[in-house]
Amino acid sequence: MSENDFYQEFIGIDEDSSQTEQAESSSTLLKSSHPTYLAAVQAIDKLKKEKLRYIKGHFKDSDFKAKKTYEINRAEVAREVDREPGPLFNQNSFSKALQEHFKDANGDLEKAKISQLERKSNGFQNRSKTELVKEVRKATQEIDDLTKNNCEVLFQMMLDELPLDVKRTLKIKA
Numbered sequence: 001m002s003e004n005d006f007y008q009e010f011i012g013i014d015e016d017s018s019q020t021e022q023a024e025s026s027s028t029l030l031k032s033s034h035p036t037y038l039a040a041v042q043a044i045d046k047l048k049k050e051k052l053r054y055i056k057g058h059f060k061d062s063d064f065k066a067k068k069t070y071e072i073n074r075a076e077v078a079r080e081v082d083r084e085p086g087p088l089f090n091q092n093s094f095s096k097a098l099q100e101h102f103k104d105a106n107g108d109l110e111k112a113k114i115s116q117l118e119r120k121s122n123g124f125q126n127r128s129k130t131e132l133v134k135e136v137r138k139a140t141q142e143i144d145d146l147t148k149n150n151c152e153v154l155f156q157m158m159l160d161e162l163p164l165d166v167k168r169t170l171k172i173k174a
Helices: 003-011 015-032 035-056 074-081 085-090 095-118 129-161 164-169
Strands: none
Touching: 035 074, 035 095, 074 085, 085 095
C-alpha cells in the first residue's frame, strides 16, 4: 500500500467516482468555455443580485405587483450580453444549461420574495394604535402589581426582623 493509496482511501476517493467526476467536469467545461454562455451566466447572476437587493428593501405585497421588479426576464439577459433572446436561449449548444440556470435564478428570487412577504415586521411603527394602547395598559398594570407585591414582601420582612420588645410596644402580634 503506497502513500498515495492511503491518502485516497483516507479521503474516500474511489477510482470509479473520480472518473465520473472527470466526465461531468469535461461536459461542463465545454459549455462553460463558450464566451457567450459565460457572459450570459454572469449577466444572470448580476441581475439576480440586483433583484435580491430590491426584494430585501420592500415589504408590501403591492411592491411586487409587476413581475419585472423581482423577476429576471430573457430580454434583460440578452440586452446585457448584446444578443437576441431567442437564439441565446433556444438555438445554441449551451441553451439548455443556460435555461436551467435562468430558471434556478428566478426560482431563488421567487422564494426570496415569498419569504420577504411572510416575514412578520417588528417595531412600533408597524402596529396599530389600539394594539399599542393595550400593550401599554398591560405593562402599566404589571408594574403596579409588581410594586405592590414587592412592598408587601418588604414590609413583612421588616416585621419579621423586629425585636420582640419593639413589637410589644407597637402592639404587633408575632
